[in-house]
Amino acid sequence: MHEYALADAVIAAVRETARSQRMSRVLQVEVRIGQLQSIRPATFENALTAVRPASDALVSSTEFSVVTVPVRLRCRPCNREYAPDLDTEADEHATEAIHFVPELAHAYLRCPHCDSPDFDIVDGRGVTLGRIEGEIDT
Amino acid sequence: MHEYALADAVIAAVRETARSQRMSRVLQVEVRIGQLQSIRPATFENALTAVRPASDALVSSTEFSVVTVPVRLRCRPCNREYAPDLDTEADEHATEAIHFVPELAHAYLRCPHCDSPDFDIVDGRGVTLGRIEGEIDT
Amino acid sequence: MIDPRAAIIGERLAGVRRIVAVTGGKGGIGKSLVSCLFATVAAERGLRTGLFDLDLTSPTDHVILGAPMGFPSEEHGIDPAMCDGVRLMSIAMFSGSTPAPLRGAALTGALLELLAITRWGELDLLVLDMPPGLGDTALDAMRYLPRCEYLVVSTPSIVVRETVRRMVQLLGERHASILGLVENFQSGDVAPSHELAAEFQLRWLPGVPYDKSLEAAIGDVAGLRRTDAAKAVGRIVDELG
Amino acid sequence: MIDPRAAIIGERLAGVRRIVAVTGGKGGIGKSLVSCLFATVAAERGLRTGLFDLDLTSPTDHVILGAPMGFPSEEHGIDPAMCDGVRLMSIAMFSGSTPAPLRGAALTGALLELLAITRWGELDLLVLDMPPGLGDTALDAMRYLPRCEYLVVSTPSIVVRETVRRMVQLLGERHASILGLVENFQSGDVAPSHELAAEFQLRWLPGVPYDKSLEAAIGDVAGLRRTDAAKAVGRIVDELG
Numbered sequence: 001m002h003e004y005a006l007a008d009a010v011i012a013a014v015r016e017t018a019r020s021q022r023m024s025r026v027l028q029v030e031v032r033i034g035q036l037q038s039i040r041p042a043t044f045e046n047a048l049t050a051v052r053p054a055s056d057a058l059v060s061s062t063e064f065s066v067v068t069v070p071v072r073l074r075c076r077p078c079n080r081e082y083a084p085d086l087d088t089e090a091d092e093h094a095t096e097a098i099h100f101v102p103e104l105a106h107a108y109l110r111c112p113h114c115d116s117p118d119f120d121i122v123d124g125r126g127v128t129l130g131r132i133e134g135e136i137d138t
Numbered sequence: 139m140h141e142y143a144l145a146d147a148v149i150a151a152v153r154e155t156a157r158s159q160r161m162s163r164v165l166q167v168e169v170r171i172g173q174l175q176s177i178r179p180a181t182f183e184n185a186l187t188a189v190r191p192a193s194d195a196l197v198s199s200t201e202f203s204v205v206t207v208p209v210r211l212r213c214r215p216c217n218r219e220y221a222p223d224l225d226t227e228a229d230e231h232a233t234e235a236i237h238f239v240p241e242l243a244h245a246y247l248r249c250p251h252c253d254s255p256d257f258d259i260v261d262g263r264g265v266t267l268g269r270i271e272g273e274i275d276t
Numbered sequence: 277m278i279d280p281r282a283a284i285i286g287e288r289l290a291g292v293r294r295i296v297a298v299t300g301g302k303g304g305i306g307k308s309l310v311s312c313l314f315a316t317v318a319a320e321r322g323l324r325t326g327l328f329d330l331d332l333t334s335p336t337d338h339v340i341l342g343a344p345m346g347f348p349s350e351e352h353g354i355d356p357a358m359c360d361g362v363r364l365m366s367i368a369m370f371s372g373s374t375p376a377p378l379r380g381a382a383l384t385g386a387l388l389e390l391l392a393i394t395r396w397g398e399l400d401l402l403v404l405d406m407p408p409g410l411g412d413t414a415l416d417a418m419r420y421l422p423r424c425e426y427l428v429v430s431t432p433s434i435v436v437r438e439t440v441r442r443m444v445q446l447l448g449e450r451h452a453s454i455l456g457l458v459e460n461f462q463s464g465d466v467a468p469s470h471e472l473a474a475e476f477q478l479r480w481l482p483g484v485p486y487d488k489s490l491e492a493a494i495g496d497v498a499g500l501r502r503t504d505a506a507k508a509v510g511r512i513v514d515e516l517g
Numbered sequence: 518m519i520d521p522r523a524a525i526i527g528e529r530l531a532g533v534r535r536i537v538a539v540t541g542g543k544g545g546i547g548k549s550l551v552s553c554l555f556a557t558v559a560a561e562r563g564l565r566t567g568l569f570d571l572d573l574t575s576p577t578d579h580v581i582l583g584a585p586m587g588f589p590s591e592e593h594g595i596d597p598a599m600c601d602g603v604r605l606m607s608i609a610m611f612s613g614s615t616p617a618p619l620r621g622a623a624l625t626g627a628l629l630e631l632l633a634i635t636r637w638g639e640l641d642l643l644v645l646d647m648p649p650g651l652g653d654t655a656l657d658a659m660r661y662l663p664r665c666e667y668l669v670v671s672t673p674s675i676v677v678r679e680t681v682r683r684m685v686q687l688l689g690e691r692h693a694s695i696l697g698l699v700e701n702f703q704s705g706d707v708a709p710s711h712e713l714a715a716e717f718q719l720r721w722l723p724g725v726p727y728d729k730s731l732e733a734a735i736g737d738v739a740g741l742r743r744t745d746a747a748k749a750v751g752r753i754v755d756e757l758g
C-alpha cells in the first residue's frame with residue numbers, strides 16, 4: 001500500500017495551497033490519478049481520509065473526488081498519439097513496476113505504430129490535484 | 139551569416155508541409171524568430187528570398203512575414219517568468235554564443251529573482267514557422 | 277493542476293541528519309564506487325546509512341554491492357532494500373536489468389516519485405550517487421534537495437578535470453555546500469587535481485588509489501571493505517566526521 | 518508552429534558517406550578517446566573525416582585533440598574546426614569552458630540546431646561521440662540520424678558491462694546497425710566483454726589496451742597517433758574498412 005505515501009503528498013500539497021490562499025477550511029478537492037499508476041479511486045480515497053490529520057480543521061472534513069485519467073502517450077518519432085492497454089500490453093511485473101514509477105512505461109511500453117520507447121506521457125501519468133475549493137479566511 | 143543555413147531549413151520545411159497539404163503554390167508564410175537568436179527580421183527575409191530555389195514554383199513567389207518574438211523564460215526553482223535583456227545581461231561573447239545555440243542561454247543567463255540557470259524557455263528561442271497559406275492542388 | 281509530490285519531500289527526509297551527494301559531472305570517475313564504499317564504511321562505523329542511486333538510466337550500486345533487486349516491501353510507502361547495513365534505493369528494484377530510456381522530463385518525474393514514496397526513516401547519513409553530466413538530475417538535486425552537501429570526485433586525468441571543473445563552478449555559483457575534493461584512481465605521488473581544489477578553495481580530502489583488487493570484490497561487501505580503496509574512503513569518512 | 522530544423526538534416530548530411538556513433542551507455546569507458554583516435558586514424562588513412570562531440574554538457578574531444586576553441590567561421594552555415602585533418606564540431610566552440618547545465622529538452626534543441634547549421638561538406642566518415650546514459654541524445658540520434666552505425670565500447674569491468682548491456686539491448690530492439698563491440702582498458706589475456714558480444718551476436722573487434730602513455734599525449738594529435746591505443750584503434754578502422 002504505497003498509496004498511503006502518495007496520499008500524504010496530496011494532503012501536504014492541499015494544506016500548502018490552502019494556506020497560501022488563506023483558506024480556513026478546504027471543502028472539496030479534485031484528485032486525478034493517471035491510469036498508468038493502476039491505483040483504484042476508492043482505495044486512494046480511503047488512503048486520503050486515513051492519512052489526513054484529524055486535528056487539522058483545514059482538511060479534517062474535506063471531501064475528495066478521485067477520478068482516473070486515461071493514459072495518452074504521444075510517440076516522438078512518428079508523432080502519433082495512442083492509449084496503451086496495460087492489461088494486454090504489460091505483464092504483471094511491468095504493471096507493478098509502472099505502478100511504483102510511472103516513467104518505467106519507457107521500459108515496457110512501445111508505440112503500436114513504430115515500436116518506439118520514445119514517447120511523451122501526454123496525460124494519465126500519476127497523482128495530481130485539480131480544483132481545490134474552500135472557505136476563505138476573513 | 140549562418141542565417142542562410144536556418145533559411146534553408148525554413149524553405150525545406152515549407153516545401154515539405156506544402157507538399158503534404160497538396161499545395162501547388164505557397165502564397166504566404168509567417169516566420170517567427172526568437173529574440174534569443176538575435177537575428178534581424180530584414181536580414182532573415184533577405185536570406186529566405188536568396189536561398190529559395192527560383193526553379194520551384196511552389197515557393198518562388200512566396201511572401202514571408204518575419205517577426206521577432208520576445209523572449210520569455212520561466213524559472214523552475216522560483217516559478218517566476220522573466221524577460222532577460224541581452225543588451226545589458228549578456229556580453230558580446232555570450233550574445234554571439236546564444237545566437238548560434240540559443241540553449242546556451244543556460245550558460246550565460248540567470249533568474250533575476252533567485253539567480254538560477256534552471257529555466258524553461260517559454261517563448262522566443264529560435265526560428266519557427268507559423269501560418270502557411272497557399273493554393274491547393276485540384 | 278498541482279503536482280503534490282514536492283510538498284512531501286521535506287517530511288520524507290526529516291529523519292535524515294545529513295545528505296551527501298557524490299558528484300563530479302563526468303562518468304567513469306568512480307562516483308558509484310566511492311558512493312558505495314562511503315556508505316558501507318559509514319554503516320560499519322555504526323552510522324545509520326542510506327544510499328540512493330540517482331543514475332536512473334544506468335544504475336550500478338546494486339551491482340557493486342551485490343544487492344539482489346526485487347520489488348520493495350510497501351507499507352505506507354516503500355522501504356529501501358537492506359544490504360549489509362546499508363539501506364539502498366535503486367530504480368533497478370523495479371526494472372531490474374531492463375533498459376529504460378528516460379528523457380529529461382522522465383528523469384525528473386521518476387526522481388520526484390521515488391523521493392515522495394521512499395521511507396528512509398531515521399538516518400545519520402544518506403548518500404546520493406549522482407549521474408554524469410550537468411543535466412536534469414543535477415538541477416533537480418539543487419532544486420529539491422537544497423540541504424545536500426557535495427563530495428566532488430575527480431581523477432588525475434586532464435580530460436576528467438576539465439569536466440569536473442564545470443561542475444564545481446556550477447555548484448559554487450549556486451552556493452552549494454561542497455565538502456571537498458576526492459581524487460580517485462591515484463597512482464604514484466602526483467595529485468594533479470590538487471590544482472583544481474586550490475583554484476576553488478575546496479578541502480583536499482584523502483585520495484583513493486587505483487586499486488586492481490577492486491574488480492574481484494565487486495558484488496561482495498565484505499570483500500570490498502577489505503580493499504585499499506575502502507580504507508582510503510574510510511579516511512575520508514573519518515575526516516568529514 | 519512548425520520547427521523547421523529537422524527538415525534540413527538530411528541535406529546537411531547528404532555528403533557524408535558513413536556515420537559511426539561511438540556509444541556504450543556508460544561514462545568513462547573511453548567513448549571520447551576511442552572517438553578521437555578513430556577519427557584521427559581515419560584521417561591519417563586519407564579518409565575525409567568529421568567528429569561531432571555529442572556530450573553537450575561535458576564535451577571533451579577538443580581537450581583530447583588539443584583543438585583551440587573559438588567561434589566557427591560562418592558562411593551559409595558554420596564550419597567545423599579543422600584539427601590535424603579532422604573536422605571537429607563541439608559546443609565548446611561557443612561556450613568554451615563555461616558550464617552549461619542543459620535539461621533534456623535543451624539537449625534536443627541544441628543538437629537540432631547544430632545539425633541544422635553545420636556544414637560538414639563531403640566526408641567519408643563522420644564520428645559521433647555519444648554521451649553516457651540512455652537519455653535524450655541517445656533517443657534523438659535514433660530518431661534524427663537513423664543512418665547511424667553504432668560502435669559499442671565496453672571494458673573488462675562487470676560494473677560497466679551491466680550498463681553497456683542495456684544500451685546494446687535497446688539498440689538491438691530498435692534494429693540499429695551495430696558495427697561491433699570494442700573492449701577498452703584491456704590488460705592481460707582475459708576479455709570479459711566477449712560474453713556480451715556472443716550473447717548479442719556482435720562482431721568482436723580488436724580491443725584497446727589500457728595504455729598509460731595516453732595521458733601524456735592528451736592534447737597532442739601526433740603524440741596520440743604514436744600510442745599503443747591508437748595502433749589498436751587503427752586495427753579497428755582497418756577491420757571495418
Ligand SMILES: Nc1ncnc2c1ncn2[C@@H]1O[C@H](COP(=O)(O)OP(=O)(O)O)[C@@H](O)[C@H]1O
Pocket residue numbers: 302303304305306307308309310336460461462484485486487488490491505544545674675676677
Ligand atoms: N579506485 C579505483 N580503482 C580501480 N577501479 C576503480 C576505482 N574506482 C572506480 N573503479 C572502477 O572504474 C569503473 C567506473 O567506476 P564507477 O564508480 O562506475 O564510476 P561513475 O559512477 O563515476 O561512472 C568501474 O568499473 C569501477 O569498478
Ligand SMILES: Nc1ncnc2c1ncn2[C@@H]1O[C@H](COP(=O)(O)OP(=O)(O)O)[C@@H](O)[C@H]1O
Pocket residue numbers: 303304433434435436543544545546547548549550551577701702703725726727728729731732746
Ligand atoms: N585505453 C585507455 N588507456 C588509458 N586511459 C584511457 C584509455 N581509454 C580512455 N582512457 C582515459 O579514461 C578516461 C575516460 O575516457 P573518456 O574517453 O573520457 O570516456 P567517456 O567518453 O566514455 O566518458 C580519460 O581520462 C581517458 O583519457
Ligand SMILES: [Mg+2]
Pocket residue numbers: 106117118119377378379382656
Ligand atoms: Mg522515452
Ligand SMILES: [Mg+2]
Pocket residue numbers: 244255256257415618619620623
Ligand atoms: Mg537549465
Ligand SMILES: [Mg+2]
Pocket residue numbers: 307308309331336405406407
Ligand atoms: Mg555511477
Ligand SMILES: [Mg+2]
Pocket residue numbers: 548549550572577646647648
Ligand atoms: Mg565522453
Ligand code: NI
Pocket residue numbers: 001002003099350
Ligand atoms: Ni502500491
Ligand code: NI
Pocket residue numbers: 139140141237591
Ligand atoms: Ni550568424
Ligand SMILES: [Zn+2]
Pocket residue numbers: 075076077078079080111112113114115116
Ligand atoms: Zn511511433
Ligand SMILES: [Zn+2]
Pocket residue numbers: 213214215216217218249250251252253254
Ligand atoms: Zn528564479
